[in-house]
Amino acid sequence: MAHAVRFKETGGPDVLRWEEVVVGDPGPGEVRIRHEAVGLNFADTYFRTGLYPAPLPAGMGVEGAGVIEAVGEGVTDFAEGDRVTYTGSPLGAYSTERVMPVDSLIKLPDAIPFATAAAMTMRGLTASYLLRRIHPLKSGDTVLLTAAAGGVGLIVCQWARLLGIDVIGTVSTEEKAGLALAHGAAHVVNHRTEDVAKRVREITDGAGVPLVLDSIGRTTFESSIDSLARRGLLVCFGTASGPTPPIHAMQLAVKGSLFVTRPALADYIADPAERAELSGELFAHVAAGDIAIEINQRYSLEDAARAHRDLESGTTTGSSVFVL
Known part of the structure; x- marks a missing residue:
């Protein structure tokens, strides 16, 4: 049965x-x-x-x-x-x-x-569209990735390394930091003990990153926004901590003419x-x-x-x- x-x-x-x-x-x-x-x-x-x-x-x-x-x-x-x-x-x-x-x-x-x-x-198809469809990434770029030791995160870290892209991965424990680094992350930031946006600015010599891949949502939205370079893109592809807060258009302008998207895998594999x-x-x-x-x-x-x-x-x- x-x-x-x-x-x-x-x-x-x-x-x-x-x-x-x-x-x-x-x-x-x-x-x-x-x-x-x-x-x-x-x-x-x-x-x-x-x-x-x-x-x-x-x-x-x-x-x-x-x-x-x-x-x-x-x-x-x-x-x-x-x-x-x-x-x-x-x-x-x-x-x-x-x-x-x-x-x-x-x-x-x-x-x-x-x-x-x-x-x-x-997870793999999610990593695929995030790296291959959603933004024109090139070798030498640096991106911020939340939950870098998760299922999607570990695949993104490895795939990004194959493409020559540096990943700054956020984690919550030292064990997870080691796991992300072992799978290709160039840098890790413990979001429980460190200021993520500040560390991103330090790593990128103040520039910020052109792309943030955020699967956590409510608790990471502000730090993700603050980590972006001018005209950068925030990709909110998950809500592990709860829904992303409401977005005010003027906030995006003040912080550098930023872009935000909330994609769904279904729209990238429908064809x-x-x-x-x-x-x-x-x-x-x-x-x-x-x-x-x-x-x-x-x-x-x-x-x-x-x-x-x-x-x-x-x-x-x-x-x-x-x-x-």
């Missing part, structure tokens, strides 16, 4: 329930997937708390990897036995098996294990050709060993509530996955 983690009301981790479910056969344009691994992402907690609204009751999770067991009518690009990974809607990745629309699927090369895929599809290009470059780097995916926490799906507590506590590093 198939099982899935579901929730009937929003709230803390205890609203998550492990239940038997009926999966059924795939319809037109769909496949049935048997999961081998499932990703744990901060976005999952946003759906659970209601920050991201979802019709209830609902499944949980947006990222998984596994094997196609059945295909529906009209499916031509995928077949039974194909290894696939995905990130995106509909919710329901926290499951042993599920029916999925093929539009979200990405074929997984044999060189990449399922757990690695579940740990990197969302199949662009998704294939971004995922292809990511997979090639991982398969070649140029980017290592750090899976530092593994859970069973039955322990989803504990996994959410660990993630929200800020004690995790690298990526976290559920293994089946």
Whole structure:
């Protein structure tokens, strides 16, 4: 019998329930997937708390990897036995098996294990668009990256080094500082004990950075703004500490004619050709060993509530996955 983690009301981790479910056969344009691994992402907690609204009751999770067991009518690009990974809607990745629309699927090369895929599809594609699409970065540039020892952070640090880009990474502990440096960060700043914007100005000889990649949100917004060079860009791509405060246009002018954007991964992988290009470059780097995916926490799906507590506590590093 198939099982899935579901929730009937929003709230803390205890609203998550492990239940038997009926999966059924795939319809037109769909496949049935048997999961081998499932990703744990901060976005999952946003759906659970209601920050991201979802019709209830609902499944949980947006990222998984596994094997196609059945295909529906009209499916031509995928077949039974194909290894696939995905990130995106509909919710329901926290499951042993599920029916999925093929539009979200990405074929997984044999060189990449399922757990690695579940740990990197969302994080890796996020790192991909942040470095390859959102700003015209060039070798020699310096960027500020919050949560540099997190799942996205460690991938960005490594990928930036491949591109010749220096990363100033913020961390919360000495352990995380060492992890970020080991994965390619040029500098680290402990945001709990140091003034981030001041350190950025010191490192950049007063200039600031042209780009800040901020996944934390509410508590880092001011320091991120204050770290930017004239006409710099703040990319708010996450809200781990809460939503970003309201932005006043005049504040951006006074601080150097700054730009702010709040992108969503879905808008960078909606086009199949662009998704294939971004995922292809990511997979090639991982398969070649140029980017290592750090899976530092593994859970069973039955322990989803504990996994959410660990993630929200800020004690995790690298990526976290559920293994089946």
